[in-house]
Amino acid sequence: MKQSCFDKNENMESTDLNEDEVVQNDSEDVIKEEDETEKEEGEDLTEDAEALKAELAKIIVHPPSYEPSPMEEFDQAEFSPSYKDNLPKENLVLQYAENFRRQMVQLYRDRKPLFLNPVNECGVEKFVCTTIRPTLLEFKELYNWDGASEFVADYLNIEPLKPEYELPKRLISPATVLKRQKGNCFEYSTLLCSLLIGAGYDAYVISGYATKETCLADESRDICPLLKKKEEVKEEAKKKEMKKYNVKPPRDLRSKFELKQEAKREAEKQAEKEKLRREEEERIAEMEKPPPDPYFGLRVHAWVLVLSGKREVPENFFIEPFTGLSHPMDSSNYLGIESVWNNVNYWVNMQDCSEGVKGLSFDLGDPTVWEYMFPNNDKPLLKVPDAEEDLNDMDDDERKYTSSSICTDDEEHEVEKYLDMPPSWVDALKLSLRDFQMRCPHGKKTKVYKRAKLEKFAHYLMKDGLISRLSVYEDRELTELIKVHEYYAHRSDKLTQRLTNHRTGQVCENFDPGRPRCLKEHQFKSSAPGPENERIMLFYHEARVDGLVKREETQSEMTEEYINRDDFLYYKYVEFGKRAKKFGPQETSTANKGRPINKMIQKFHRNRNKPANEDIAELIFHVAEDKIQITYHTEDLRIAASSREFLKPPNWDEKGAVLTFSPEMHQTFQVDPTQPANKQVELYEMLMELLKAEEKCRNEVRDSQNEVRNILDDRTKEEAASELDISVYDTERNEKAKKHRRELERQQLEEKMRKQEMDIDYLAPFLAKIGNPEKLTKQQAFSLKEECLADLKQRLIDKANLIQARFEKESQELEKKQAWYQQNQVSMGKEDEEEYLTYCKEAIFRIHILDLRLTRHKEQAPHKYMQLEQKLRNDERLSEFF
Numbered sequence: 001m002k003q004s005c006f007d008k009n010e011n012m013e014s015t016d017l018n019e020d021e022v023v024q025n026d027s028e029d030v031i032k033e034e035d036e037t038e039k040e041e042g043e044d045l046t047e048d049a050e051a052l053k054a055e056l057a058k059i060i061v062h063p064p065s066y067e068p069s070p071m072e073e074f075d076q077a078e079f080s081p082s083y084k085d086n087l088p089k090e091n092l093v094l095q096y097a098e099n100f101r102r103q104m105v106q107l108y109r110d111r112k113p114l115f116l117n118p119v120n121e122c123g124v125e126k127f128v129c130t131t132i133r134p135t136l137l138e139f140k141e142l143y144n145w146d147g148a149s150e151f152v153a154d155y156l157n158i159e160p161l162k163p164e165y166e167l168p169k170r171l172i173s174p175a176t177v178l179k180r181q182k183g184n185c186f187e188y189s190t191l192l193c194s195l196l197i198g199a200g201y202d203a204y205v206i207s208g209y210a211t212k213e214t215c216l217a218d219e220s221r222d223i224c225p226l227l228k229k230k231e232e233v234k235e236e237a238k239k240k241e242m243k244k245y246n247v248k249p250p251r252d253l254r255s256k257f258e259l260k261q262e263a264k265r266e267a268e269k270q271a272e273k274e275k276l277r278r279e280e281e282e283r284i285a286e287m288e289k290p291p292p293d294p295y296f297g298l299r300v301h302a303w304v305l306v307l308s309g310k311r312e313v314p315e316n317f318f319i320e321p322f323t324g325l326s327h328p329m330d331s332s333n334y335l336g337i338e339s340v341w342n343n344v345n346y347w348v349n350m351q352d353c354s355e356g357v358k359g360l361s362f363d364l365g366d367p368t369v370w371e372y373m374f375p376n377n378d379k380p381l382l383k384v385p386d387a388e389e390d391l392n393d394m395d396d397d398e399r400k401y402t403s404s405s406i407c408t409d410d411e412e413h414e415v416e417k418y419l420d421m422p423p424s425w426v427d428a429l430k431l432s433l434r435d436f437q438m439r440c441p442h443g444k445k446t447k448v449y450k451r452a453k454l455e456k457f458a459h460y461l462m463k464d465g466l467i468s469r470l471s472v473y474e475d476r477e478l479t480e481l482i483k484v485h486e487y488y489a490h491r492s493d494k495l496t497q498r499l500t501n502h503r504t505g506q507v508c509e510n511f512d513p514g515r516p517r518c519l520k521e522h523q524f525k526s527s528a529p530g531p532e533n534e535r536i537m538l539f540y541h542e543a544r545v546d547g548l549v550k551r552e553e554t555q556s557e558m559t560e561e562y563i564n565r566d567d568f569l570y571y572k573y574v575e576f577g578k579r580a581k582k583f584g585p586q587e588t589s590t591a592n593k594g595r596p597i598n599k600m601i602q603k604f605h606r607n608r609n610k611p612a613n614e615d616i617a618e619l620i621f622h623v624a625e626d627k628i629q630i631t632y633h634t635e636d637l638r639i640a641a642s643s644r645e646f647l648k649p650p651n652w653d654e655k656g657a658v659l660t661f662s663p664e665m666h667q668t669f670q671v672d673p674t675q676p677a678n679k680q681v682e683l684y685e686m687l688m689e690l691l692k693a694e695e696k697c698r699n700e701v702r703d704s705q706n707e708v709r710n711i712l713d714d715r716t717k718e719e720a721a722s723e724l725d726i727s728v729y730d731t732e733r734n735e736k737a738k739k740h741r742r743e744l745e746r747q748q749l750e751e752k753m754r755k756q757e758m759d760i761d762y763l764a765p766f767l768a769k770i771g772n773p774e775k776l777t778k779q780q781a782f783s784l785k786e787e788c789l790a791d792l793k794q795r796l797i798d799k800a801n802l803i804q805a806r807f808e809k810e811s812q813e814l815e816k817k818q819a820w821y822q823q824n825q826v827s828m829g830k831e832d833e834e835e836y837l838t839y840c841k842e843a844i845f846r847i848h849i850l851d852l853r854l855t856r857h858k859e860q861a862p863h864k865y866m867q868l869e870q871k872l873r874n875d876e877r878l879s880e881f882f
Contacts (some may be wrong), residue, residue: 202307600621642671
């Protein structure tokens with residue numbers, strides 16, 4: 001088995017000695033070279049040597065100078081003590097990390113340095129594993145990896161590494177990164193890994209190398225994720241069930257040779273087209289190929305690895321923190337891996353990365369390809385399969401000795417398990433609802449893709465509710481605009497998307513359920529947005545009474561489609577004529593009347609409750625020709641359908657006119673000749689019903705036209721107002737909720753002031769009589785007490801007398817009323833008697849209430865007197881005398 005870093009601690013002293021010897025030898029060599037140079041300079045030089053020396057002196061080399069940008073300074077008073085100091089266990093881990101680094105340098109001198117213990121905001125060294133703080137925030141969008149990665153990519157601004165080929169000297173904590181909303185790739189990955197581990201994913205931070213475009217988040221050569229077509233799942237065509245008795249298809253009399261030659265020619269044409277397409281793609285790819293990068297393979301980068309197993313992740317994948325997108329394990333964006341870590345352990349990659357990350361094994365429990373730092377590896381290690389077989393072949397004594405030695409090794413291994421990872425020193429990650437809704441720094445962020453530009457906005461930031469805008473262009477310079485796709489949220493008109501094609505002028509709007517007329521989608525031309533123009537409207541048919549699904553309109557036609565109607569109607573077509581041109585001012589009523597109707601067509605589904613020859617399949621109203629055509633459904637055993645045709649009477653449109661009917665006004669085609677013909681009366685009644693159906697259909701068409709106008713008027717007002725819906729629970733944005741809260745606060749303040757006013761000083765009027773002295777004498781104190789108690793006693797007596805006076809008054813009035821009733825009882829009517837009884841009930845009720853009040857007052861009066869006496873004794877101004 002491969003040794004871990006803890007098994008190599010015994011070699012540390014020898015390692016240090018070797019390093020000192022190497023340094024000493026190098027210094028001795030330099031001293032010898034300097035001595036030899038001085039001897040050579042002391043010798044006399046020939047003319048040619050002097051000329052050579054002069055020529056060489058002209059060659060001046062300027063070494064490259066790099067001035068690192070000054071690090072941002074933080075106020076250390078803002079951080080907790082864990083940021084400024086290390087615990088003993090943290091210092092022990094740093095010692096092991098340094099031990100691990102020295103051993104890696106000794107064993108693998110050609111490797112780049114590892115990213116182990118950078119400094120934090122306060123300049124204190126911290127181990128990278130302890131910088132990860134697993135956290136599950138309260139927002140449901142951050143529970144899945146795609147939502148968390150998209151949030152991190154949008155919420156932070158990118159700080160590229162400087163220089164791009166070196167590891168950063170400082171790693172800021174995820175809590176500070178959330179506050180400052182910017183960071184480099186390592187800080188991006190640490191924050192994202194903290195969120196993913198907190199959500200239950202098996203996530204790791206990777207330190208490695210990537211392409212220039214990946215390190216700088218340059219997506220100008222990538223297709224926008226919103227434009228990528230979703231992989232369509234091809235459904236297998238269901239084979240038709242072959243019945244026992246089927247009509248054989250007709251024989252194919254075409255020449256098989258000619259068909260074969262035709263298929264061959266078609267295949268050659270397709271191959272030629274495919275070849276041209278491939279060549280064109282290769283030419284475009286060569287033109288769009290990025291220029292050569294002088295630091296190719298040297299640019300340091302960090303990203304996130306998610307392993308399968310937890311949270312039902314089916315396979316391993318990478319997450320690019322700058323973009324929030326996932327990448328496969330053989331992605332060409334990543335060129336090599338140095339190390340991997342999470343909040344538990346640190347692993348170093350021992351595999352060859354000459355072909356990038358393609359073919360790398362991510363079995364972190366395999367010590368042959370991953371060198372781990374801590375022995376408490378949470379990944380299962382590889383087992384030696386022959387160990388148990390060798391143990392079974394031994395004798396009893398050998399087996400006892402071997403088992404005892406194994407137990408000793410296990411005990412030592414258990415002792416080593418105590419060297420685990422200390423807890424994270426980072427403060428808890430906190431994110432307010434307002435910051436989460438802002439999503440982007442200052443609420444806006446723009447990303448440039450291949451022939452596209454994506455703009456993101458925070459919710460409620462734009463007045464019209466715009467949250468993102470995707471602009472697609474024809475060229476890479478983003479000058480020729482093709483279409484704009486806008487996404488909205490929280491709009492009162494339920495608008496969610498708007499797609500505008502600037503080439504064709506076509507506009508498509510999508511709405512959520514909840515609009516007054518249940519509009520779902522609206523397609524129209526921006527050059528002709530008014531009524532009586534080309535447009536397509538889709539509706540939520542479940543919420544409509546008429547079951548309308550689609551309405552398509554042009555300047556001369558209108559088509560409507562229905563679902564689940566009781567009358568089985570599913571299709572309606574209307575053909576309009578041109579308005580008659582009139583000279584002079586146009587009347588308002590004529591302008592609003594609508595276009596003249598030439599023809600109306602209605603189609604119906606089969607109604608199984610009616611015979612097929614009586615169930616109408618298609619009904620055509622030739623309004624301009626005064627003709628009505630009926631086509632019935634085809635019977636199951638027939639191949640043709642019955643039909644009728646009616647001519648409307650000449651005076652059919654006159655109100656109150658008597659309509660005449662003649663046999664010449666009706667024609668019919670009956671499939672079944674044995675079917676009895678309809679009588680004239682039945683045909684007349686049928687014609688009357690058809691005239692009513694035509695009038696009803698005409699009114700429905702006018703209603704549809706009016707509905708289109710109303711929808712367009714509503715859309716014009718909604719676009720002008722652009723009101724947003726705000727939840728009642730959002731107290732920061734909801735003005736009504738703010739006003740209600742302020743009103744409640746005002747009422748509470750008034751109630752508090754009223755209570756304070758009620759607590760009036762009971763000694764104030766008596767102190768005013770004696771001039772409000774600063775200090776009372778004993779005589780004044782006794783006098784104040786007696787006067788105050790006497791005043792309360794008098795008020796209690798006055799109140800009792802008042803209640804008694806009202807009681808006596810009510811009693812006397814009741815007695816008078818009873819005496820009056822005794823005198824006039826014989827001559828009283830029923831209404832007077834009922835009025836008397838009602839008065840007696842009310843009077844008795846009032847008398848009873850007054851009696852209760854007097855009784856309660858008598859009971860409470862002594863207690864009130866004693867309470868006041870106690871208050872006077874406890875009063876600060878009188879307490880010293882009592």
